Amino acid sequence: MMLHTVNKSGFSSKLLEECLRTVQADDAILLIEDGVYNALKTARTFTDQQAQCTWYVLMEDAKARGLQAEHCHPEIQWVDYSGFVELTEQHASICSWF
Amino acid sequence: MNYSIAIYGGPYGHQASHSAYHFAQAVLAKGHHIQRVFFYHDGVYNASALVSPPQDEVNLPQQWQQLANTHQFELTVCIAAAVRRGVLDANEARRYQKPAANLAEGYQLSGLGQLIDASLESDRLISFGP
Numbered sequence: 001m002m003l004h005t006v007n008k009s010g011f012s013s014k015l016l017e018e019c020l021r022t023v024q025a026d027d028a029i030l031l032i033e034d035g036v037y038n039a040l041k042t043a044r045t046f047t048d049q050q051a052q053c054t055w056y057v058l059m060e061d062a063k064a065r066g067l068q069a070e071h072c073h074p075e076i077q078w079v080d081y082s083g084f085v086e087l088t089e090q091h092a093s094i095c096s097w098f
Numbered sequence: 099m100n101y102s103i104a105i106y107g108g109p110y111g112h113q114a115s116h117s118a119y120h121f122a123q124a125v126l127a128k129g130h131h132i133q134r135v136f137f138y139h140d141g142v143y144n145a146s147a148l149v150s151p152p153q154d155e156v157n158l159p160q161q162w163q164q165l166a167n168t169h170q171f172e173l174t175v176c177i178a179a180a181v182r183r184g185v186l187d188a189n190e191a192r193r194y195q196k197p198a199a200n201l202a203e204g205y206q207l208s209g210l211g212q213l214i215d216a217s218l219e220s221d222r223l224i225s226f227g228p
Contacts, residue, residue, distance in 0.1 A: 007113070007227065033113045060120070061113075081124035088222050089099065098106070098114070098227025 003091035004029045007098045009037035019097045025052035030079070030087060036062040039072040058084060101125050102134045102216035107228035108143035109158040110151070114226040115144050119161060121224070132171040133220050135162065136213045137205075140228065142180040145173065147202035163204040177207040 004027060008015040016038050023029065031038050039057040055076040057067075062078070069078065079087065088094055103122060107114025122132060137144050149159045166173045180201070181190055187207050191199035201207060217223045 005224075007117075033117060061117075081120050082128065084121060085124045085128050085130070088101075088224060092222075094222065094224045096225040096227055098225075 001091050002027045002093045002095055003087050005032050005094065005096045006030070006035040006038065007033035007096075009034045010043050011037060015097050019095075022095075023053050027053040028087060028091060029053055029055050030084065031055070031057045031061075031076070032084075033058075033061050034065075036065060036067055039067065039076045041071060041073055056083070056087065099130045099221040100219070101130055101132050102136065102220040102223045103132065104136045104138060104213060104216070104223065104225040105141035105144060106139045106225060108140035109149060111140075112228040114228055115141065115158050115162075116156075118226040119158065119165070121226070122165060126165075126169055132169060134172040134174055134212065134216045135166070136216055137173070137175045138179055138210075138213065139176075140183070142175050142183055142185045145175045145180065145202050145205040146185050147200045149202075159202050163202060166204055173205040174208045174212045175201065175205050176210055176213070178210070180207055 004019050004023060006016050006019050006029060010016045036057050037043055039062065056079045057076050059078045059080045103118050105115050105118050109115050125132060144159050144162060146159060149157065151157050162173055185201055186196055186199050187201040188199045
């Protein structure tokens with residue numbers, strides 16, 4: 001079980017795509033910084049393979065960019081920095097994509 | 099748990115150091131320990147004593163100093179990355195015959211081995227990049 005953080009928007013970078021090529025089932029993906037734009041409904045679609053991992057978006061970064069929950073995929077859970085730390089407690093390895 | 103943090107992004111140009119700082123605060127608020135923050139690549143600019151933002155803006159180098167001092171963790175700067183970018187302590191300034199040193203107080207220049215050591219010794223190592 002690994003936690004992946006992604007900090008770039010899919011509108012301007014292939015970073016999330018690269019990340020998705022490596023994720024395993026039971027991994028978690030946390031969208032941070034400009035990566036929060038990937039949470040938008042217009043940004044990407046979930047496939048069966050991708051749905052096996054759990055998705056999170058960092059609330060502070062999402063709000064700072066004007067994102068609202070109703071604009072985002074409902075499957076993505078919103079976490080604050082405290083929740084970010086909890087994710088790192090639960091996952092022994094953290095892979096930061098940037 | 100014991101955490102170490104690696105920062106690859108400079109202050110102001112990227113969010114990396116800012117994100118790492120907020121993460122560090124949240125780690126400490128949960129009762130965890132931070133062992134070391136390692137500054138690498140352009141992250142070494144976080145350790146410049148000459149960073150002078152407007153007074154009403156955050157001063158990340160100073161905030162790291164204060165947090166590290168309060169919670170007693172190391173601010174380690176990769177020496178090879180720092181020296182080639184002009185972040186020097188007194189020793190390196192002498193070695194390269196430069197007119198001044200600018201490594202901020204509370205930071206120390208050291209080798210990349212300290213990042214490997216952090217990954218071995220800490221329960222968690224997390225990186226924040228540009």
